[in-house]
Amino acid sequence: MHVKARARGRCGFTLIELLVVVSIIALLLTVLLPSLQSARRQAKRTVCMSKLRELGRLTAMYTGEFGDRMPRSLHSAGFGFQNGLPWGYAFYRLITSEPWFPQTPQPSWQRVVETHYRCPLDRRPRSAGMSAQWSYGINVYYELTAAETGGRTWHMATQVRRPTSTVLFGEVAGVSTMGGLPSPDHLMAHFWSQFGADPEVAIDRHKPNEAYAYLDGHVSHERFSNTFDLNKNKDRWNPATAR
Numbered sequence: 703m704h705v706k707a708r709a710r711g712r713c714g715f716t717l718i719e720l721l722v723v724v725s726i727i728a729l730l731l732t733v734l735l736p737s738l739q740s741a742r743r744q745a746k747r748t749v750c751m752s753k754l755r756e757l758g759r760l761t762a763m764y765t766g767e768f769g770d771r772m773p774r775s776l777h778s779a780g781f782g783f784q785n786g787l788p789w790g791y792a793f794y795r796l797i798t799s800e801p802w803f804p805q806t807p808q809p810s811w812q813r814v815v816e817t818h819y820r821c822p823l824d825r826r827p828r829s830a831g832m833s834a835q836w837s838y839g840i841n842v843y844y845e846l847t848a849a850e851t852g853g854r855t856w857h858m859a860t861q862v863r864r865p866t867s868t869v870l871f872g873e874v875a876g877v878s879t880m881g882g883l884p885s886p887d888h889l890m891a892h893f894w895s896q897f898g899a900d901p902e903v904a905i906d907r908h909k910p911n912e913a914y915a916y917l918d919g920h921v922s923h924e925r926f927s928n929t930f931d932l933n934k935n936k937d938r939w940n941p942a943t944a945r
Contacts, residue, residue, distance in 0.1 A: 747923065751921050754838065759919065770859050774786055901930065
């Protein structure tokens, strides 16, 4: 009986052994957690880049269908959509094969927004109803009038001489309550150079770089200063100066 009791005693853990195991697990979590968080962010960045690439593809489909004309945004289509649907609504048909109407079922619209227009790293609150928040904005230069640009316009895709270096989409920062409509679906890039306005690009969402889609369809993960820096005469948003 004494021998059996001693054998049984060896099967358990002492308090010190248990504390050692717990300490090792805590140390491993401390070492691995930053790597896991980094991998998670990298995966979300990859998803965002994929969505931007898809927006470039949808833009090409749109221009092919509408005689080379670039899609509009709320900047020129207006809140009454009198000049045609803004790109987010126009792309709805290309995505779902169903035209968008004000009566479009909310779940269907919300599904398109979440799947195609929302960056997984965008932590801004999702608004209710038709004001669902989306993350991406089109470069407004493609719809500016001659009065706004000082002469030239780029309403047609083939008017852009350097599509490989001209930004098409970027990520929008901030929150808008524009008449119950989504946050701005465009980036007022001409204001940055003409009036010294602060860029409304989400420059801290991906850290340290941002995601951009270019007119030729490729996407890039780079610093905003690589796309716009007046001190270096760099402006890849303006089709006239994109290099």
